[in-house]
Amino acid sequence: MSLSLWILAVPGAAAAFYFVEGWASGWPRLVRTYPAGNEQVVRRSAFESGELGVAWQFHGTLTLGACERGLKVSTWLRRPFVVPWEDIRLEQTGGLISRKAQLVFGAPEVGRLRIASQTWDTLKVASASASNRADVT
DSSP: OOHHHHHHHHHHHHHHHHHHHHHHHTHHHHHHHSBOOSOOEEEEEEEEEEEETTTEEEEEEEEEEEESSEEEEEOTTSOOEEEEGGGEEEEEEOOSSSOEEEEEETTTTOEEEEEEHHHHHHHHHHHHHHHTOOOOO
16 A cells, blocks of 8 residues: 555544544533533543443543533543533443443433443542532432
8 A cells, every 4th residue: 555545544544433433422412412611620530441322432531520510521532521410320330340330411311421430439429528419329
């Protein structure tokens, strides 16, 4: 393959990956539904792994933050979104090796995120203590 073909193929493959990732994870819909503002993050957890949408895996690329308004989710090359605490429902926990928390966003459902239960517990406690409100379920 000639060099000029590679110069076109690499950006094309990257763009295709970006669009497939967006479709499979549901990220664009979550950004439209839950746009992020200038929220002050009270607890940040970087380099997290999780599963978003239709089994799209983010391996160590998620940054999760507890804000007074809700859970802030961000990753590389994507706009962040903030899901209000009242729109988050813990649907199930479990996993083969470690416990996982499956968070369902919205009613009706807009998206779902599966992360380590320990991460969810840490963010949940930080948000509750920062805003002096009842515990999030």
